[in-house]
Amino acid sequence: MKLTGAQILIxxxxxxxxxxxxxxxxxxxxxxxxxxLKHDDLRHVLVRHEQGAVHMADAYARxxxxxxxxxxxxxxxxxxxxxxxxxxHCDSIPIVVFTGQVPTGLIGNDAFQEVDIVGITRxxxxxxxxxxxxxxLAEIIQEAFFIAGSGRPGPVLVDLPKDIVQAMIDxxxxxxxxxxxxxxxxxxxxxxxxxAVKLIKAARRPVMFAGxxxxxxxxxxxxxxxxxxxxxPVTASLMGLGAFPGSDPNWLGMLGMHGTYRANMxxxxxxxxxxxxxxxxxxxxxxxxxxxxxxxxxxxxIDPTSIHKNVEVDCPIVGDCKMAxxxxxxxxxxxxxxxxxxxxxxxxxxxxxxxQLTPLKYEQSFDTIKPQYVVxxxxxxxxxxxxxxxxxxxxxxxxxxYYHFExxxxxxxSGGLGVMGxxxxxxxxxxxxxxxxxxxxxxxxxxxxxxxxxLMTAVAERLDVKIVILNNRYLGMVRQWQxxxxxxxxxxxxxxxxxxxxxxxxxxxxxxxxxxxPAKVTETLETGLNTPGTVIxxxxxxxxxxxxxxxxxxxxxxxxxxx
Amino acid sequence: METNRxxxxxxxxNEPGVLSRISGLFSGRGFNIDSLSVAKTADPHVSVVTxxxxxxxxxxxxxxKQLHKLINVITVNxxxxxxxxxxxxxxxxxxxxxxxxxxxxxxxxxxxxxIVDVGSSHFIVEVSGDSGKLNAFVELMKPMGxxxxxxxxxxxxxxxxxx
Numbered sequence: 001m002k003l004t005g006a007q008i009l010i011x012x013x014x015x016x017x018x019x020x021x022x023x024x025x026x027x028x029x030x031x032x033x034x035x036x037l038k039h040d041d042l043r044h045v046l047v048r049h050e051q052g053a054v055h056m057a058d059a060y061a062r063x064x065x066x067x068x069x070x071x072x073x074x075x076x077x078x079x080x081x082x083x084x085x086x087x088x089h090c091d092s093i094p095i096v097v098f099t100g101q102v103p104t105g106l107i108g109n110d111a112f113q114e115v116d117i118v119g120i121t122r123x124x125x126x127x128x129x130x131x132x133x134x135x136x137l138a139e140i141i142q143e144a145f146f147i148a149g150s151g152r153p154g155p156v157l158v159d160l161p162k163d164i165v166q167a168m169i170d171x172x173x174x175x176x177x178x179x180x181x182x183x184x185x186x187x188x189x190x191x192x193x194x195x196a197v198k199l200i201k202a203a204r205r206p207v208m209f210a211g212x213x214x215x216x217x218x219x220x221x222x223x224x225x226x227x228x229x230x231x232x233p234v235t236a237s238l239m240g241l242g243a244f245p246g247s248d249p250n251w252l253g254m255l256g257m258h259g260t261y262r263a264n265m266x267x268x269x270x271x272x273x274x275x276x277x278x279x280x281x282x283x284x285x286x287x288x289x290x291x292x293x294x295x296x297x298x299x300x301x302i303d304p305t306s307i308h309k310n311v312e313v314d315c316p317i318v319g320d321c322k323m324a325x326x327x328x329x330x331x332x333x334x335x336x337x338x339x340x341x342x343x344x345x346x347x348x349x350x351x352x353x354x355x356q357l358t359p360l361k362y363e364q365s366f367d368t369i370k371p372q373y374v375v376x377x378x379x380x381x382x383x384x385x386x387x388x389x390x391x392x393x394x395x396x397x398x399x400x401x402y403y404h405f406e407x408x409x410x411x412x413x414s415g416g417l418g419v420m421g422x423x424x425x426x427x428x429x430x431x432x433x434x435x436x437x438x439x440x441x442x443x444x445x446x447x448x449x450x451x452x453x454x455l456m457t458a459v460a461e462r463l464d465v466k467i468v469i470l471n472n473r474y475l476g477m478v479r480q481w482q483x484x485x486x487x488x489x490x491x492x493x494x495x496x497x498x499x500x501x502x503x504x505x506x507x508x509x510x511x512x513x514x515x516x517x518p519a520k521v522t523e524t525l526e527t528g529l530n531t532p533g534t535v536i537x538x539x540x541x542x543x544x545x546x547x548x549x550x551x552x553x554x555x556x557x558x559x560x561x562x563x
Numbered sequence: 564m565e566t567n568r569x570x571x572x573x574x575x576x577n578e579p580g581v582l583s584r585i586s587g588l589f590s591g592r593g594f595n596i597d598s599l600s601v602a603k604t605a606d607p608h609v610s611v612v613t614x615x616x617x618x619x620x621x622x623x624x625x626x627x628k629q630l631h632k633l634i635n636v637i638t639v640n641x642x643x644x645x646x647x648x649x650x651x652x653x654x655x656x657x658x659x660x661x662x663x664x665x666x667x668x669x670x671x672x673x674x675x676x677x678i679v680d681v682g683s684s685h686f687i688v689e690v691s692g693d694s695g696k697l698n699a700f701v702e703l704m705k706p707m708g709x710x711x712x713x714x715x716x717x718x719x720x721x722x723x724x725x726x
Contacts, residue, residue, distance in 0.1 A: 127634040181637045305628040
């Protein structure tokens with residue numbers, strides 16, 4: 001059967017079970033868009049900027065637990081996609097990004113809209129390809145999806161020269177992927193797991209620590225099961241929020257720079273950290289030399305490079321989190337319950353003291369809205385069940401602290417790279433993946449302006465998202481650092497020059513509401529969430545509110561600024 | 564931690580861009596490359612990269628894992644963990660005035676190296692061995708006046724029968 005490159009591309013994408021492509025056309029990709037149009041069962045979401053397309057594919061992948069796809073043109077289309085790729089790379093999100101390229105004969109010639117995107121994205125993709133041989137096209141696309149979704153997931157880029165897309169190619173559906181160089185190991189080592197159970201039994205002050213890997217491998221159930229069997233308190237990294245129910249009495253809250261006091265103190269005083277799917281990022285460990293000095297560490301990760309990278313690990317378990325946690329739970333079930341939780345009371349009491357002493361707190365006054373209060377009310381009104389995306393900065397940290405996520409894949413944030421401008425496109429991608437869900441983007445007034453053009457995408461595609469802007473007319477997180485560490489010199493963080501967000505919503509055909517009265521926060525949220533279509537709810541909040549608690553950069557995580 | 568010299572023998576897909584994936588990994592993560600040599604193997608689809616690096620035990624563990632994570636890398640073999648043979652080949656162009664010729668030839672002889680080109684006032688000497696031997700040879704040639712040097716960087720093989 002002879003097919004064009006474009007036909008093969010779409011056929012292969014559909015074979016992966018993908019039903020949505022986020023894209024933006026250009027000269028090098030017209031043939032592909034022309035082909036997409038012929039497939040009623042494949043949705044193309046036309047974005048307004050390529051960065052948005054990649055973030056949408058990222059969130060779509062997380063919510064639908066599959067691989068997301070973005071399609072952009074050559075040159076500037078491809079370079080605009082780089083931030084999205086780098087973010088997905090840091091957060092290990094499976095996406096495949098197809099970029100147009102100038103015809104193979106022109107490559108290297110400084111042709112119009114030519115850029116060496118494979119060279120540019122080498123360090124920020126899991127792998128990438130330039131297709132030069134049309135007969136390899138189908139195989140490469142299949143490999144790209146395989147690499148993106150297997151092992152430690154990540155973004156893969158496939159660069160498609162225009163002549164390859166237009167070529168007539170003998171097509172045969174390739175068989176299952178076989179790569180002699182890439183064989184991710186899922187199966188954890190039995191001996192190590194037995195050792196882990198022993199360490200857990202011997203521990204007196206254990207803490208479980210979930211990261212994004214627990215969510216990516218769909219291991220929340222298994223993780224929670226072990227926490228219940230052993231009555232071990234649980235913390236999580238930013239990426240791990242939702243892996244363990246936020247309403248559980250053993251939930252400590254997030255760990256790290258803006259973690260809860262009790263989570264940081266628990267880790268700091270623990271004698272065992274049972275970590276799954278984490279990479280001990282600097283925002284989690286603080287000063288490494290002072291990190292959990294008495295703790296032995298069990299670490300499960302599919303990626304061996306994550307183990308022994310920052311923290312010395314006593315019991316490394318390389319493998320899939322879900323498989324390892326299920327096996328460990330099975331080993332535990334053979335043990336007597338009381339052996340699994342010896343002398344836990346003293347430890348839990350101590351943690352409870354930390355909690356009573358220094359809970360997360362803010363004071364809501366009569367006249368000015370506190371941003372934390374908005375997030376708390378959002379949580380209450382949506383009963384913790386909405387999919388919430390964030391931008392980056394204070395809005396992200398307050399959401400992490402005050403929206404107590406109950407289930408995985410509900411908190412969508414740019415964790416590792418910290419991309420301002422992520423939240424709005426991510427919300428749109430999440431809505432495309434889960435049309436029946438309420439999707440809310442919590443944003444700051446600074447970051448919403450980074451990709452606000454995607455409001456048009458949301459409205460035009462009828463992907464209704466609800467945007468909560470916590471407007472303090474500052475780049476709040478940087479301002480907070482300036483307040484604490486730069487003598488309150490607020491260099492270039494003042495955002496008083498900004499659009500009227502209600503009018504901005506109106507200009508794009510969305511609805512806008514503004515609220516500056518604490519008494520009307522609930523009402524505004526309810527109205528906004530219940531208004532059909534895309535909605536901006538702007539809250540004028542306390543200008544100089546800061547995120548607490550906080551570990552100053554370079555400090556030990558037990559050494560927190562509390563107010 | 565103590566800094567050691569490590570020799571890694573890395574089998575990779577013989578494909579364009581693979582070398583830049585490896586060198587990019589080293590520069591991006593701040594690892595050091597002391598020498599690097601790339602060559603074909605008996606299998607035309609596979610190339611071998613021999614790399615020498617100085618670092619501590621913690622860093623070499625990360626280097627090996629990170630290399631292994633690259634999709635085009637087939638195996639990473641740390642030869643310094645076992646018995647191995649290493650060689651480096653250098654071509655040394657040296658001033659060879661009449662009064663020095665005999666002495667140069669004597670040194671060449673001692674080092675079991677060869678003179679591969681003779682000019683009216685220079686020799687090119689081919690010398691091979693481990694880097695210690697090459698350094699020693701170069702030191703002895705310095706007083707004669709070295710004009711230029713080209714060398715391969717280290718290549719190495721493990722001594723056992725298998726790969």
